[in-house]
Amino acid sequence: MKTKRILAFLFALIMLLPCCLIGCKGDEGEKKTGAQAQLPTDTTDYSAVYDAPVKDLGGHEFIFYAKGTWPLTSVQLATHEIYAEEFNGDKINDAVYSRNLQIEEKYNCKISMQPVSSSGDTYITKIKDPLLAGDYVCDLMFGRVDKNQTLMLSNLLVDLSTLENMDLSKAWYDDFSMSNITFEGKTFTAIGDGATLDDRTCWLMYFNKEIVTNYDTELNLYQMVREGKWTVDLLYNIMEGTANDNDGDGTMTIGKDRFGYITERTTNLYHVSAFNVTLSTKNADGTYTIPDAPKQELLDAWAALKKVLANPKREVSWTIENFHNGLGTFFACNAGTLLEMSAAPFEYGVLPMPKMNEEQDKYYTGVESTNFCGYAIPTTVGNDPNKDWQKNGFESGAEQSAYFLELFSYFSMVHLTPAFFDQVCLKQSVVDVDSQEMVIMALENKVIDPVLLFNWGDTAKMFYECGSPKGNKSVGSDEAWDTFTSTYEARVTPARTAMEQFLEGMRNMGL
Numbered sequence: 077m078k079t080k081r082i083l084a085f086l087f088a089l090i091m092l093l094p095c096c097l098i099g100c101k102g103d104e105g106e107k108k109t110g111a112q113a114q115l116p117t118d119t120t121d122y123s124a125v126y127d128a129p130v131k132d133l134g135g136h137e138f139i140f141y142a143k144g145t146w147p148l149t150s151v152q153l154a155t156h157e158i159y160a161e162e163f164n165g166d167k168i169n170d171a172v173y174s175r176n177l178q179i180e181e182k183y184n185c186k187i188s189m190q191p192v193s194s195s196g197d198t199y200i201t202k203i204k205d206p207l208l209a210g211d212y213v214c215d216l217m218f219g220r221v222d223k224n225q226t227l228m229l230s231n232l233l234v235d236l237s238t239l240e241n242m243d244l245s246k247a248w249y250d251d252f253s254m255s256n257i258t259f260e261g262k263t264f265t266a267i268g269d270g271a272t273l274d275d276r277t278c279w280l281m282y283f284n285k286e287i288v289t290n291y292d293t294e295l296n297l298y299q300m301v302r303e304g305k306w307t308v309d310l311l312y313n314i315m316e317g318t319a320n321d322n323d324g325d326g327t328m329t330i331g332k333d334r335f336g337y338i339t340e341r342t343t344n345l346y347h348v349s350a351f352n353v354t355l356s357t358k359n360a361d362g363t364y365t366i367p368d369a370p371k372q373e374l375l376d377a378w379a380a381l382k383k384v385l386a387n388p389k390r391e392v393s394w395t396i397e398n399f400h401n402g403l404g405t406f407f408a409c410n411a412g413t414l415l416e417m418s419a420a421p422f423e424y425g426v427l428p429m430p431k432m433n434e435e436q437d438k439y440y441t442g443v444e445s446t447n448f449c450g451y452a453i454p455t456t457v458g459n460d461p462n463k464d465w466q467k468n469g470f471e472s473g474a475e476q477s478a479y480f481l482e483l484f485s486y487f488s489m490v491h492l493t494p495a496f497f498d499q500v501c502l503k504q505s506v507v508d509v510d511s512q513e514m515v516i517m518a519l520e521n522k523v524i525d526p527v528l529l530f531n532w533g534d535t536a537k538m539f540y541e542c543g544s545p546k547g548n549k550s551v552g553s554d555e556a557w558d559t560f561t562s563t564y565e566a567r568v569t570p571a572r573t574a575m576e577q578f579l580e581g582m583r584n585m586g587l
Contacts (some may be wrong), residue, residue, distance in 0.1 A: 080357070097150075121557040122523030125484040128241070128479065133185040136464040138480050140189045141203060141214040143442035143449060152240045157492060158218060159189035175487045183483065184544045190214060200226050203454075207232045212459040215477045219451045221257055222445050222530050224452055229581040233264040234453040234474045235386050241470075241478035242266075250274065251452075253443075256309040256524040260582045265450035265482060269330075269489035274494045275519050276446035281427040287334075291318050300437070300512040301427055301517070308347070308430045309425035311337070311406065312384045316406040328388050331398060335391035337384070338404035341544035342444075344385055344535060345528065346408070350429035351443025353377045354525035355535060361433035363579065366527060366572045370564045378560050380432050384542050386557045392544050410444050411515065411522045426511040441518045445536065453477045533571025534577065538563045 140158045145231045160173035160259045169347045190313030192202050200223050206213050208230065236242050237258075244254060249268035257265055267274050288295060291314060300306045315336025353373050356364040370378075384390065391404065399407040400420045408429065417424065426440035458465060465476040498538075526538050542560045544551060 087546040092186070116220050126483065128482060130442040131468065131479065133183045133187065133476075134464055134468050135184055136462075136468065136476075138190055138216065138477075139214040140187070141217045141219075141454075143190055143219040146423070157177060157273070157488075159187060167495045168492070171491040175484075175491040178491075179483060179487055183480075188565040201229075204230065204232065207454055207456050210456055210459060212456055212461065212473075213454060215453075215457055215460075215473075216481060217454060218271065219449055219452070220446065221267075221450055221505060224265055224450075224580060227260075227452070227454075227532055229265050229578065229585075230359060230587055232455055234455055234477075235262045235264060236266055236453065236478070237261065237263045239453075239475055239478040241475050241522060242482060246482070246485075248489040253522060253524060256526055257450075257529070259526075259579060261362075262585070265452050266485070267450040268453055269493050270481070271484040271488070272492065273412075273447065273449045274406075274443070276410060276414075277447045278411045278414070278441045279343065279350070279408060279429055279444070280411050280441070280517055280518055281412070281429055281517065282399070282409070282417065283425050283427065284399070284402065284426055285423045286406055287318050287402075288314065290344065291405075294300050297425065297427060298514065302516060304431070304434050304436075306427060306430050306586065307433055307436075307467050307561075308380055308384050309433070310428050311404070312387075314405060315387065322450055326393075330391055330393060331403070334403045334405070335398075336404070337387075337406045337408070338391045338393065338396075338399050338581075339406075339408040340394055342536075342541035343408045344381070344543040345539040346442040346444075347381050347385065347430060348374070348539065349523040349525075350440050350467050351377045351432040351436065352440045354523065354526055354528070356527040357497055357523050363574065364526060366517055366575065368565070368568060370561055375561070377432060378557075382554075382557055386554060388551060390551055410447070412447075412532050413516070414515070425508065425514075427514050438521055439517055440521045440523045442523050445528075445531065448529065451481055454480070464581070527571060527575060530574075530578070532574035533567050533569075533570045535567050538567055 119556065142158055157168060157172055159176065160169045163170050168484055180186055200219075201442065203213055203217070204227065224233060236244065244263060244266065246560070247252060249266060254263055254265070254266045255272065256268075257263070283297065295314075297306065300310065317336075318334070320334040321328060323329070327333075349526075351373075355371075355374065356366050359372070366551070391398065396407060396409065396413065396416070398404055399414070401423065403451055414426070429433040429441055431439060453474050455474070455491060457477050460473055466474040469475040471481065527533075538560065542556055542563055544556075
């Protein structure tokens with residue numbers, strides 16, 4: 077389903093096409109004008125979308141508690157979109173600073189951020205005990221959706237769907253993503269334009285244009301995507317035809333030889349998502365079913381991927397240096413890598429992840445659950461010792477935070493979303509209009525399976541433990557690859573138990 081939020085990205089892209097055409101390198105034959113690219117236009121007047129009354133917030137300091145790094149950086153999956161100290165010439169930084177300055181001046185408030193390490197469970201452990209004690213810690217939280225389940229079940233997060241000052245159907249929220257993290261009618265995490273991190277976790281395919289051109293001068297991968305012919309079989313054929321034993325020793329060696337495909341082992345899962353295949357099935361009442369044995373479509377997906385992913389011409393590693401050094405034809409990673417790709421000394425392109433076959437209806441993309449983040453409101457927000465929410469005329473601290481999150485998300489859509497694409501273009505992270513079209517295509521159709529997002533029963537591991545059982549730098553053998561069904565059957569009971577415990581906890585909240 078196409079989300080409302082993608083319209084903001086399309087609007088930003090169309091506004092930036094002249095910049096891309098002027099500032100980007102490459103074969104002029106591949107360049108297209110905005111009209112030629114035939115991207116849909118967004119005619120929404122965003123200046124009229126946000127219609128809530130402007131309130132004087134009495135100088136209140138809105139504190140964000142956020143997973144991420146500090147000071148602000150452009151690391152591919154860092155949280156650097158909430159607070160900026162000053163203008164510094166970085167597009168995203170300056171958009172954040174401008175947004176915050178506009179909000180602070182117009183609404184008479186202050187924005188600040190309390191960062192916490194993103195490693196392990198630090199984000200949760202640091203805040204859970206103070207919240208359980210009833211302490212006012214912050215007004216808003218930004219962190220991993222999967223980790224928020226601990227706080228949900230402890231009644232430490234506000235159900236956003238109950239707040240009068242929030243309308244989750246607005247254009248600056250990702251309605252599709254939130255529909256897949258809504259249980260028993262309750263929504264605890266807002267995902268949308270308040271940050272781009274949820275989109276930066278989407279998986280993309282990068283490719284070395286020079287290598288592909290040398291393989292087949294007539295092959296236009298962008299056109300193959302448009303015609304629905306970008307499939308795993310095509311990926312396999314190009315992998316096979318472009319891998320090279322550079323030193324001639326008969327062994328494919330990382331860092332020396334050119335592999336057809338460079339990625340990490342977790343990508344096995346994102347390939348399955350790209351086929352629009354999930355472990356669970358969503359029922360009409362909003363619940364989920366995990367079958368005793370793998371669905372046939374899941375087995376078909378795993379079998380279709382075997383020759384590509386259980387392949388000695390695929391390199392499994394955590395880094396992109398070998399791709400930058402020309403030692404790989406394809407490289408799959410999250411969209412956050414767009415902000416780091418300019419280090420490559422060659423022209424590259426960006427594609428959605430390949431389809432299973434040409435009969436598949438469209439291109440889909442999986443999200444990286446370990447960095448898929450959103451905003452939440454802690455239940456203790458009303459314990460602000462100054463009770464600013466009362467002074468400002470709100471019925472509760474949660475309603476004040478909801479009012480602020482609405483305007484924060486709207487002004488992020490105005491400032492931050494365009495800046496993200498602007499930074500991608502100016503850094504030549506996407507070096508042609510075709511690739512920008514591909515990025516938009518990938519962001520349109522996310523696949524979110526809550527069983528995998530929340531990792532109930534540690535189910536996510538089976539995709540890469542079967543495919544690469546010895547960790548990164550090791551491609552799985554046929555023997556390991558063929559253990560998928562037995563591994564699934566061993567994990568289904570723990571997964572179902574964890575899911576049922578979670579849903580039962582949701583039903584009992586507040587009782």
